[in-house]
Amino acid sequence: MIRAHGIKKNYGVRTVLNGIDFVAERKKITYILGSSGGGKSTLLKILIGALKPDDGQVFFHEMDITKLRGTGLDPFRKKIGMLFQQGALLNSLTVGENISLPIREHTPLDDNIIKIMVKMKLELVGLRDFEDLYPGQLSGGMQKRVALARALALDPEVVFFDEPTSGLDPIVSSVITKLISDLNRVLGITCIVVTHAVEEAMKIANKIVILYKGMVLAEGTPAEIRGSSDPIVQQFITGSPDGPISFHASSRDFREDLLVE
Ligand SMILES: Nc1ncnc2c1ncn2[C@@H]1O[C@H](COP(=O)(O)OP(=O)(O)O)[C@@H](O)[C@H]1O
Ligand SMILES: [Mg+2]
Numbered sequence: 001m002i003r004a005h006g007i008k009k010n011y012g013v014r015t016v017l018n019g020i021d022f023v024a025e026r027k028k029i030t031y032i033l034g035s036s037g038g039g040k041s042t043l044l045k046i047l048i049g050a051l052k053p054d055d056g057q058v059f060f061h062e063m064d065i066t067k068l069r070g071t072g073l074d075p076f077r078k079k080i081g082m083l084f085q086q087g088a089l090l091n092s093l094t095v096g097e098n099i100s101l102p103i104r105e106h107t108p109l110d111d112n113i114i115k116i117m118v119k120m121k122l123e124l125v126g127l128r129d130f131e132d133l134y135p136g137q138l139s140g141g142m143q144k145r146v147a148l149a150r151a152l153a154l155d156p157e158v159v160f161f162d163e164p165t166s167g168l169d170p171i172v173s174s175v176i177t178k179l180i181s182d183l184n185r186v187l188g189i190t191c192i193v194v195t196h197a198v199e200e201a202m203k204i205a206n207k208i209v210i211l212y213k214g215m216v217l218a219e220g221t222p223a224e225i226r227g228s229s230d231p232i233v234q235q236f237i238t239g240s241p242d243g244p245i246s247f248h249a250s251s252r253d254f255r256e257d258l259l260v261e
Contacts, residue, residue: 001026001190002047002158007056009042016042017053018214024158024207029184029191031201033236034211040194041085043211044162047192048082049073060158078106081151085162088147089135095122095146096131102153121149124187125179141172148179152189159183161193165200173197177204198237202226210236212245 007020016039024030034040045051047058049065057064065076089098099118103109109117118131125145135143144164151159164180165173181204183189195201201208202222210217210225210233218225218233225237235243 001061002030002192003059004043004047005057005059007043007046007053007058009039009046009051009053015214017046020056020211020214020216022209022216022219024190024192026190027184027188028206029180029193029204030207030209031205032192032194032209032211033196033198033201034194035196035236038196038211039214040196040211041162044082044160044192044194048080048160049076074106078154079157081154081156081159083144083148083151083159083161083164085166089143089150091135093134094131095127095133095135095138095149098135098146099131099150099153102150106154117153118149121152122146124152124183125149139172141168141175144168144172144176145179148176152183156189158190158192161191161195163195163197164193165195165197173200180204198239202237212236 002024004020004022007017008015009017020043032040032043042051046053046066049068053066056066058066060076063076065073068076096115096118099121100114103114103117119128122128122130125148127142127145127149130138130142130146135146138146161180165176168176177200180191180193184191193201205222207220208222208225209219212232217236218228218230220228225233228234232244235245
């Protein structure tokens with residue numbers, strides 16, 4: 001359903017993505033794993049058409065969305081939802097108003113219908129009757145769920161998630177992960193998740209794609225990835241400080257090493 005081909009992206013002299021190829025299948029959950037600073041958000045922005053790659057194509061139903069500009073992207077945008085890493089809710093609007101924004105923007109539906117749609121989306125994320133609260137009155141996990149309800153507002157075919165559980169405690173993280181799995185199973189939504197949370201991917205992914213130094217290091221089912229004999233893959237999934245991936249003890253972060261020279 002989404003096919004990336006030879007995606008390259010530089011920021012100035014720095015190469016962040018150096019030829020990414022993968023396929024995310026329809027109605028499946030694809031996890032793209034990479035370390036912090038490894039270019040995950042950059043790749044996601046390219047996949048949703050928000051950022052142009054320096055090279056390569058992204059096909060959505062055989063349409064190359066990297067060729068589309070401005071309003072040309074609208075038909076594609078209507079079919080996708082995006083859960084941003086920072087939630088990106090508007091604090092001056094209620095939960096209900098936040099969720100209704102994309103519906104008002106893209107459809108001519110009247111207020112009563114929109115109200116019902118908002119209620120349905122909140123029900124889907126387990127937040128019935130929360131529409132009149134403001135984002136500031138909700139916990140981080142609840143804000144994530146509201147952002148997810150908004151991503152679902154236009155009944156997307158595909159939802160993209162950027163680090164959906166980062167900054168959340170383990171229990172709330174599992175709730176969000178289960179929600180992604182449920183949305184996929186119950187509504188048949190194609191889910192594409194970028195994260196560094198390996199265990200989460202192992203639990204619910206149909207396919208895992210591991211990014212390393214701007215390229216795809218490995219691709220397969222969780223079982224295939226676990227069974228990989230590649231020492232870099234093994235270090236990646238076990239998070240061990242010892243192995244082929246060098247590690248800056250001071251930053252506790254692979255950031256610099258994962259960039260292509
Ligand atoms: N707009 C930008 N201009 C310059 N450098 C950027 C920009 N966005 C991201 N970067 C850099 O590119 C690298 C990859 O960033 P990002 O895609 O956000 O990684 P991730 O989401 O995996 O943490 C980082 O080193 C980051 O600092
Ligand atoms: Mg990121």
